[in-house]
Amino acid sequence: MSLQAFSDEYLPKAIIDRENEQDAIASYLKDIMLMKTSKVLYIHGSPGVGKSTVVRAVLSQFEDSNENSVVAHLSCTSLTPYLCLQEIHSKVCGQLSKRLTSQEIVMEITRRLLLKKYVLIVALDNFDKMQDVEQLLWSFHEIMQKVPRFGLILVSTSKFELMDMVGERLYSRLRPEVIEFKPYSANRLFEIMKSRILEAYGKPIAEDSALEKIAEFAEVNGGSARHALKILLDSIEEAQRLELSKVNSQVVEKVLEQEKKNLLLSELHELKEEAPREYEVLKVIAELSVKEENIYTGLVEEAVKEKGLMVCRRSLEYYLSDLERRGFLKLNSIRINKGHSTKIELIIPRESIS
Ligand SMILES: Nc1ncnc2c1ncn2[C@@H]1O[C@H](COP(=O)(O)OP(=O)(O)OP(=O)(O)O)[C@@H](O)[C@H]1O
Ligand SMILES: [Mg+2]
Structure with missing residues (x-):
C-alpha cells in the first residue's frame, strides 16, 4: 500500500488546495446538467500539478451523484482515435458486436444518448499526445451538434494554445472554457507530502524540516507535486536503508544532490536532442x-x-x-x-x- 500511494494512479483521499479549479470544473458540469448544453473545457498546466488527479476526483463525485451519467476518463498516450471511440461506445452502448467504422460508432453513440437521455462526459487526458486527435475532435463536434448534454474535457501539458494545436476552424467550433493549473508553491507541496505520508503510513515518518527542503527544491524546479513526491519516496527509501526511524534533513540533502545531477543530465540530454x-x-x-x-x-x-x-x-x-x-x-x-x-x-x- 505505501508504495502504491506514491504512484500516479493512486487517487488521494485528501486533495490539497485546488478548490478554485475543482469548483470551476464542478460548475462546468452543473451547467451541462441544468442548462442542457454541450460544452468543451480545456485544462492545461505543466506536468505534475494535479490536473489528472483533480479531474478524476471531480468526475468520480459527479458520476456517483448523477445516475443518468456516463463518464469516460481516457488516457490518450496509448490510444488512437478509433480505440477512443470504441471505448466510449462500450460505455454508452455496451461492447461492439461487430467491427464498425468510426462514423458508424459515432452514429450509434449519438442514437443511444438521445434514446436514453444520458449525460455523457468524456475527459481526454494528455489529448495532445494522441496522433490525429483533430479527427477525433471533429467526431465529438458532430455528436455535440446533435446531443443536448455532452461535456468534452481536454487536458494537456502543452505550452501551446489550443488554437495552435487544433487550428482556427476546429477551435472556433469547440469554443472551450479554459482553466489553467498553476505550479504549486512550496507551502502547498509541503502539505501534499505531509498528507500523502499519513495516507500511506498512518504516521509522520519525515521531519518537517526535511519536507520543507524538498518542497523548496520542487518549487524552484517547476512546482510539480509528482516531482516532490518522487524525491520524498527516494528519501524514505534512503532513510530505511540507513535504518533511521524518520527522514531527516541530511538524508534529503543527499537525495537532492543526486537529484540535481539527474536533472542536469536530463537537461543536457534534452539539449543534445533538440x-x-x-x-x-x-x-x-x-x-x-x-x-x-x-x-x-x-x-x-x-x-x-x-x-x-x-x-x-x-x-x-x-x-x-x-x-x-x-x-x-x-x-x-x-x-x-x-x-x-x-x-x-x-x-x-x-x-x-x-
Ligand atoms: N492537490 C493535490 N493533492 C494531493 N495530491 C496531489 C495534488 N496534486 C497532485 N497530486 C499528486 O501529484 C502527482 C501528480 O499529479 P497528476 O498526475 O494529477 O498531475 P498532472 O498535472 O496530471 O501531470 P501530467 O501533466 O504529467 O499528466 C499524483 O501522485 C497526485 O496524486
Ligand atoms: Mg496527468
Whole structure:
C-alpha cells in the first residue's frame, strides 16, 4: 500500500488546495446538467500539478451523484482515435458486436444518448499526445451538434494554445472554457507530502524540516507535486536503508544532490536532442576549459572551426546566450583595450558533458 500511494494512479483521499479549479470544473458540469448544453473545457498546466488527479476526483463525485451519467476518463498516450471511440461506445452502448467504422460508432453513440437521455462526459487526458486527435475532435463536434448534454474535457501539458494545436476552424467550433493549473508553491507541496505520508503510513515518518527542503527544491524546479513526491519516496527509501526511524534533513540533502545531477543530465540530454549544434558548441567549451583558464568567444569560434563545425558568429552568439539561459554557463562582458569581448565561464561540471 505505501508504495502504491506514491504512484500516479493512486487517487488521494485528501486533495490539497485546488478548490478554485475543482469548483470551476464542478460548475462546468452543473451547467451541462441544468442548462442542457454541450460544452468543451480545456485544462492545461505543466506536468505534475494535479490536473489528472483533480479531474478524476471531480468526475468520480459527479458520476456517483448523477445516475443518468456516463463518464469516460481516457488516457490518450496509448490510444488512437478509433480505440477512443470504441471505448466510449462500450460505455454508452455496451461492447461492439461487430467491427464498425468510426462514423458508424459515432452514429450509434449519438442514437443511444438521445434514446436514453444520458449525460455523457468524456475527459481526454494528455489529448495532445494522441496522433490525429483533430479527427477525433471533429467526431465529438458532430455528436455535440446533435446531443443536448455532452461535456468534452481536454487536458494537456502543452505550452501551446489550443488554437495552435487544433487550428482556427476546429477551435472556433469547440469554443472551450479554459482553466489553467498553476505550479504549486512550496507551502502547498509541503502539505501534499505531509498528507500523502499519513495516507500511506498512518504516521509522520519525515521531519518537517526535511519536507520543507524538498518542497523548496520542487518549487524552484517547476512546482510539480509528482516531482516532490518522487524525491520524498527516494528519501524514505534512503532513510530505511540507513535504518533511521524518520527522514531527516541530511538524508534529503543527499537525495537532492543526486537529484540535481539527474536533472542536469536530463537537461543536457534534452539539449543534445533538440539542438545538437548548440550541444556541440557546449562540448567545445568543456574541452577548452581543460587547458584554458580564460575562454573568450573568439577562442570558441576558432575551436569550433577546427572541429569542422559550420557555425557563423551570429549563431555562435545566439547559442551562447541560450546556453546561459539554460544555466550551463555564465557570460561576462569585459573590456579589452578599446574593444570588448565576452568571457565564458562553464558553471556545470565538465565531466557531465560527453
Ligand atoms: N492537490 C493535490 N493533492 C494531493 N495530491 C496531489 C495534488 N496534486 C497532485 N497530486 C499528486 O501529484 C502527482 C501528480 O499529479 P497528476 O498526475 O494529477 O498531475 P498532472 O498535472 O496530471 O501531470 P501530467 O501533466 O504529467 O499528466 C499524483 O501522485 C497526485 O496524486
Ligand atoms: Mg496527468
